[in-house]
Amino acid sequence: MTGTVKKKPVVIGKSKQPRCFKGVKNLPVDYFSNTNAWMTSFIFESYLRKWDSTLDHKIALILDNCTAHPNFSLKNIELVFLPPNTTSLIQPLDQGIIKAFKTFYRSDMRRQIIDAIDDGQGNGNDIAKNMTVLQAIHMSHNAWMKVTTSCIVNCFKKSGMVPITTNEALELDLPDVPVDISGLQIDKETFNEWLDVDKDLPVFQVMNDDEIAAEIVSHKEQGNDVEVHDEDEVEYAEDRVPVTRSEVFNAINTLRRAIEEHDIVISGYSDQNTLGRM
Template sequence: MQGEMSSADFEGAESFRSLIPTLVQNYAACDIFNADESGLFYKALPTSTLTQRGRNVHGFKSSKDRLTLLFICNATGDYKKIIVIGKTKKPRCFKNKSVPLEYYSNRKAWMTQDIWTQILFSLDEEMIKQQRKIILFVDNAACHKKLDNLKNINLQFLPPNATSIIQPLDQGIIHCFKAYYRQNIIRKQIAAFEAGKTIEEFSKSLTFLQAMHISKYCLWLITPSTVRNCFRKAGFFEEIEEESEDDVTITDNLVDNHEFQTYLACDDNISCWGELTDAEILENLNEDKNLETVENDEDEII
């Protein structure tokens, strides 16, 4: 985020802010939406917690197993959603389990134009059922394909190189989510160590089904006042900022602040979108077929 801010187009951001009142004039605050992706190293761990407890962490490398999360929220903070993109079409950890969040997949765990199209049409259907018309602001990433046949979504693109300034989700909502997520992982890590597990055992025990449950909970923790303040900071409203309840602190001195901030930012710069090559699409299809064969064989054995 710091690098994005230094290269941000402040003039373009201010120019766009002057257009916002006109763009949103026919929409209630609850119908003004923002969507944005962020990568998540869902198994990443800090090492200081281990050191403080006298554990040997020599040679351990924090996992870079990743997911892409699409955040969607409205300006009043009463609509918040996370959509997850992983690498595996049918993860084993999903078998016979209730999956808490909407899930898509490809071998890079990227947002693609195809997935974006599916998500937007699904959101459009949701708004149609609610008899609700919304305006949705997104950045101009190549994966964010403009669709002309949406019925209840007015899709608006933010100017390039300005999202770090004027995208509400980038003003603290995603940061707050990750702070809650990392705090939750630290607490689980400490509990596991106290139960006698090694760092490797704890890391292996984290599935991304668990990560999805944690993500859903951490999104719920973010207060509407925090969301509204982020929309204000982005320039969507001029009202006085509310007092936010989402100051995430690490309790019990498990990790010092500098260590936590480093841990918090460990996945800030990973790629979240792109288009698969023909070879990658074919490999993806072959993996799906092989997985289905394995699952069918397992079902027959059972």
Template structure:
């Protein structure tokens, strides 16, 4: 039997699971020695095996050590049942909403004296492994049925007769080109402070074909003639609008210029149905195919990881330059403020260059477009 120092050792659910697994092939004495705990502790864990595994099955917090019963367990259990019902319907639930529902349940269950506190709610969330997760994508509101129908019944007829090199996608994204990290790692108990993070924004239009052999980028800012352009010519086509957003005129000008460059080559250009994408001019070589409303998060190739990859490469460059600045006693915020549009365009051009053709092919495939399967495992999304 394992020798103990007399100091009480509290085991987590995860540790108890490991002990239960060990008991499948070893005696209780051997397990006690292996985990340096008492024989009686091993015996008790074996007796409570059903309850321990039930906690795991219910997605309980594996790091939890002691089971503390809520003084109003009935309300807590009813609240958790309601929570799972609401999340099954993809409802957005936050702390204040759970507190309000707890009050309603208290009345229903005839616990009128019950008043939920944030401490009570935090303990309840911890026991049931409930954490706040920021909602950051559009897929929940997307038209899945419409997207599937378009991919299976519309797309094959549209791309028939076109080479894979001639199927393009274009989409805009916002780029906070001066953005510094919004938080920091710090020693517990300290209160880090910092300057105001710049929110300067550019709109970037990315355009590429399904094989990843052709890539173009266009940038829209607020200023018609940025002062930094006096130093050198911008490395990417630059446009301006009052709010740095895409407009009908900018979209039309980009496509007319692209149409001329194509010569007599015929291509398909897939785009979302935003009002700024409507064009009245006749294009000789470009056939624009608008995707159904509320489906682009599912079937637009650029939204399947291409835009994200470009931004990752951009942020990597910014972080490297910030680290260099810190080494020369320049604060991160001050360096971020020094990034002008010209510097941002150079980093953006480099970021777009670093996106591999196989990454683009994977994203077209993920969106439902058929492309040649010559990808590597490294680039699979």
């Protein structure tokens, strides 16, 4: 168990093609949509069948007992369902992986809001409301990249699925709370409440046969080129101007200078050689 195999996050939104996706050809996540932004058995099975077709080795996928997680056979993926009512005890994700992810995600979101306030872009509520699905996707990707392999391994050990030595300490590699939310002094209990503010939101949909059939038909009718807009983003929507090649190189050079002059450390880009190859 190494914790090094990290699939791209799956993000489910309400719109198949939100306005903020205009001009965007690549996303750092696997994006799906339905009217409620919920996981459904159709999305679940579609995702797993596509993943299964890319594998050349066998793996086991540990799953909660959820109506959106149907049991079906695949060539390379074996679905392993946990016993009922045991998720909080033996699901590795619930032993700290989700908490680490949410800590990084919410800290990044808070930092962006504070930076925008400092730049005079408005008050916190308006800035938060104007955040787009695309911004959330990039924050999700960045948060997942920050979850360390040691955190993943330790959560598997904590769940009992990986052996642990008697004297081994389990560390989840969570960021320091006050520092990571731009210096605001918030006690641990309040911060944990903030992390779990959405834990009771519905995230999956129980579908009967007619609803499953209707969703399949809907996906086929929409195709890949139909734009479906999210009402929550209408006011913020604006036309994206394609980035030119010269603008790309200018941005890279600006980033390189910033790292050189201000000793900035950006995960994945602090190495000058990395920037030189871009």
